[in-house]
Amino acid sequence: MSDPRQIAAEMLQKVLTDKAFFSDVKNAADSLAGKDAAFTNMLVLTALRRLVFLKKVLKQYAKKKLPEKAAFAEYVLFLGLTEILFMDTPDYAIINSWVDIAKKKTDKYVAGFVNAVLRKACADREELKKHDLGEFFTPEFYRILDHAYGKKTVSKIQSASLKEPPLDITVKSSPEIWAEKLGGTLLPTGSIRLKNNGKIMEIEGFENGDWWIQDAAAALPVKCLGKIDGLKILDMCAAPGGKTAQLINAGAEVTSLDISESRLKKLRDNMLRLRFPEPQTICADGVEYLQNYKGEPFDIILLDAPCSATGTLRRHPEIVHIKTTSDIEKQVNLQRKLLNVAANALKKDGVLLYCVCSITQAEGEEQIRSFLESHSEFKLCPLKANDICDTDKASQITDIFTKEGFIRTLPFHLSEYGGIDSFFIAKLRKVA
Ligand SMILES: C[S@@+](CC[C@H](N)C(=O)[O-])C[C@H]1O[C@@H](n2cnc3c(N)ncnc32)[C@H](O)[C@@H]1O
Known part of the structure; x- marks a missing residue:
């Protein structure tokens, strides 16, 4: 029978050594029963959220780096410590299970070491917890942030990012009625926040296509467009289609472009479930497609550009451990190219x-800023709270707007509702 803890250790190993995304290794837990799969996923996600602290704890007990052949024991120890410090498993269950796995995957000497560390950590639990400063970011991640945020803000970002994210949905219509029906909370921005438990497909309205999953932050860009019915819009990096769905729902004439055929298939499946007419889709590299574009120009181009995804830390804590500054540079270059060609179309x-x-x-x-400097034909349209919500709710979201007129959400915004992903939005008009 598959052992959920061993699967968790193998998943953690894949994320940390192969730099795999959690979503790509998550299927390893699919063979387990529902409760075990949920435990396995939660264990790995908690270890990834707490890894910086766990490393600090482990250093106290293992002064020297573990030898190569015992490398697997490190994942065993991270997860064992996660259970001791952050989960409610009884100590005897934790120690015996992890020692058995260490024995199986390494040798009895290493297993003895795992046993000693976990026993000591159980005894020291309360003392260890006192040293938990809620640290999440690695030195490389600080380099990625590049001093963009002050110390206080970084600390607020870290603690908000450590929390389990809620489940947000966008409904086609009548958000007040749906919020009540589903026992959710209607956010000031119009998304509905559900209690994240149970199977999504079993929630009322899923099968009928009355709503789709979309973080409250991801739902904001389309809201910034205002009235768009009848307008010709290119959704330039469209899959899996959360924003395409909003555009179609608002009556726009949408073309959905994406470089990935498999992701576009997902988009078409999603639109089918939502009972929208089949969207016009184009599988192409956005840069190549628009570089020599001779078709009718678009009223609006929505560029939800490929990016580092560092705004989704709550959902994807592995990002902190696998992204590098050079990944960011690559994305910045691609985004610049996509922006430049979009300007022409x-x-x-x-x-x-x-x-x-x-x-x-x-x-x-x-x-x-750099796009506007090199494209004098574009002007920034400053965004305001009234653009995306009713006047009586506007005061609740003023902190997501920057002085320049951008939207910059951070995980601790809307904290009274449970936070939000980090997103950046800018609205530009081609004036000449
Ligand atoms: C952030 S996701 C888009 C999410 C989508 N807008 C939504 O709301 O569901 C970025 C998308 O860009 C696509 N992409 C990456 N490079 C691209 C390129 N050069 N041209 C077009 N699409 C690209 C990826 O396949 C991915 O689906």
Whole structure:
């Protein structure tokens, strides 16, 4: 029978050594029963969120680095410590299980060491917890942030990012009625926040296509466009289609482009479930497609650009451990190319809406400032709270707007509702 803890250790190993995304290794837990799969996933995610602290703890007990052949014991220890410090498993179950796995995957000497460390940690638990400062970011991740945020803000970002993210949905219509029906909370921005438990497919309205999953932050860009019915819009990096769905729902004439055919298939499946007419899809590299574009120019281009995804730390804590500054540079270059070609395919007075689910300013604020410097034909349309919500709710979201007129959400925004992903949004108009 598969052992959930061993599967968890193998998943953690893949993420940390192969730099795999958690979503790519998660299927290893699929063979387990529902409760075991949930435990396995939660164990790995908690270890990834707490890894910086866990490393600090382990250093106290293992002064020297473990030998190569015992490398697997490190994952065993990280996960054993996670259970001791952050989960409610009884100590005897934790120690015996992890020692058995260490014996199986390494040797009896290493297993003896695992046994000694975990026993000591159980005895020291309360003392160890006192030294937990809620640290999440690695030195490399600080380099990625590049001093964009002050010390206080970084500390707020870290503690908000350590929390389990809620489940947000966007409904086609009548959000108040749906919030009540599903026992959710209607956010000031119009998304509905559900209690994240149970199977999504079993929630009322899923099968009928009345709503789709979309973090409250990801739902904001399309709201910034205002009235768009009948307008010709290019959703330039469209899959899996959360924003395409919003655009179609608002009556726009949408073309959904993406470089990935498999992701576009997902988009088409999603639109089918939502009972929208089949969207026009184009599988192409956005840069190549628009570089020599001779078709009718678009009223609006929505560029939800490929990015570091560092805005989704709550959902993807592995990002802190696998992204590097050179990954950010690559994305910045691609985003610049996509922005440049999008500029050519817009009508005069057309709108270019740029957004990224990234917390780095290189992909957000700095990217757009530099675009505006080199494209005098574009002007920034400053965004305000009234653009995306009713006046009586506007005061609840003022902190997501920057002085320059961008939207910059951070994980601790909307904290009274449980936080939000980090997103950057800029609305630009082609004035000449
Ligand atoms: C942030 S995701 C888009 C999410 C989507 N807008 C939504 O709301 O569901 C970025 C997308 O960009 C696509 N992509 C990456 N490079 C691209 C390129 N050069 N041209 C077009 N699409 C690209 C990826 O396949 C990915 O689906």
